[in-house]
Amino acid sequence: MIINQKRLIEEFIELVQIDSFAGQEREIADALIEKLRKLGCRVTEDNAGKTINGNAGNLIAKLPGNSDKPTILFCAHMDRVAPGNNIKPIIENDIIKSDGTTILAADDVAGIVAILEGVRTAKEQNVDHGNIEIVFTIAEEGGLNGAKALDVKQLEAKFGYFLDASGPVGTIVNQAPSHKDLDLIFYGKAAHAGLRPEAGINAIVVAAEAIANMNIGRIDFETTANVGVIKGGSATNIVPDQAEVNCEIRSLNEDKLQAQLEHMIAKAEKAAEKYNTKIDIKVTDCYPGFIIPETEPVVALAVKAANSIGIEPIIEGTGGGSDANIVNGLGIPSVVLGLNFQDVHSKNESIAITDLIKSAQFVLSIIENA
Numbered sequence: 001m002i003i004n005q006k007r008l009i010e011e012f013i014e015l016v017q018i019d020s021f022a023g024q025e026r027e028i029a030d031a032l033i034e035k036l037r038k039l040g041c042r043v044t045e046d047n048a049g050k051t052i053n054g055n056a057g058n059l060i061a062k063l064p065g066n067s068d069k070p071t072i073l074f075c076a077h078m079d080r081v082a083p084g085n086n087i088k089p090i091i092e093n094d095i096i097k098s099d100g101t102t103i104l105a106a107d108d109v110a111g112i113v114a115i116l117e118g119v120r121t122a123k124e125q126n127v128d129h130g131n132i133e134i135v136f137t138i139a140e141e142g143g144l145n146g147a148k149a150l151d152v153k154q155l156e157a158k159f160g161y162f163l164d165a166s167g168p169v170g171t172i173v174n175q176a177p178s179h180k181d182l183d184l185i186f187y188g189k190a191a192h193a194g195l196r197p198e199a200g201i202n203a204i205v206v207a208a209e210a211i212a213n214m215n216i217g218r219i220d221f222e223t224t225a226n227v228g229v230i231k232g233g234s235a236t237n238i239v240p241d242q243a244e245v246n247c248e249i250r251s252l253n254e255d256k257l258q259a260q261l262e263h264m265i266a267k268a269e270k271a272a273e274k275y276n277t278k279i280d281i282k283v284t285d286c287y288p289g290f291i292i293p294e295t296e297p298v299v300a301l302a303v304k305a306a307n308s309i310g311i312e313p314i315i316e317g318t319g320g321g322s323d324a325n326i327v328n329g330l331g332i333p334s335v336v337l338g339l340n341f342q343d344v345h346s347k348n349e350s351i352a353i354t355d356l357i358k359s360a361q362f363v364l365s366i367i368e369n370a
């Protein structure tokens, strides 16, 4: 066993106990800056914190190589979801969990410690490596806002690995959809519902007709759409003059995403036209998608690294978005690696020590096999 299990667990326990909500990563960032410097990295912090009104930026660390192997990027996020303050981790045999009052924050502290311990071990074992870049982002949860403000000009890596997926260690996520939000406001006309209903236009009815005519759910194997929120009306005796409908569309295929978006907008416009009323339409690009062929170096190296330590590589797509979507969009081909954390974003969240060790070994193996 090359990985120092005791040190890895201690670092995990230490870091989950540092509170770190999105936008409030200062304390964990300071702890990580110190650890990265001890590893021999030059560490800078970009201005993303200012952009999002947070108290820390993305950390960008660079470890100079000792060979001419390619520069590799490793990335994990520093923030976590609620309830994630005052975490009291408990170790039971091979499992680490919280005391049940909070999440565990294995998402994404497991990714952070796998990177730190993998790189640390590579140094201790005098492994030949190219330049290594490590990015610890802020504000991944709730909008990938740290990555969106990442100062990517500082990076020279040809490809990257994000440690932030569920699924067994060995999982290599090489595709993820684009995602757009569609926000619709249907306008009606208010009137007293008992005295003069015929003078009103019921915005809820207009919205309902539009939604009823939309194809949503799974559109095809690579496209999904959802109507997630509907708000409108203020009292039963008033014909509502406004109804708001919030939708999302995701697809691995940009053309299909656009077609689905246009379909939903067309149904909204048709309903508004039928009732002779107006709508507001707002489309938001949440993040771009990516599909990286298995022949690309970033995937091929991960497969080779997994095989060389006896971990089964599992190449698969996801329906979700992560910082990797943003960084792929910024021009650095990147895949997401599975950490096998369980029940993330819940108080039942847990991770096996065996998997923490495997992830650190996987990072080390990627460095060795590059």
Ligand SMILES: [Zn+2]
Pocket (backbone or CB within 6 Å): 077, 107, 108, 140, 164
């Ligand atoms: Zn995460």
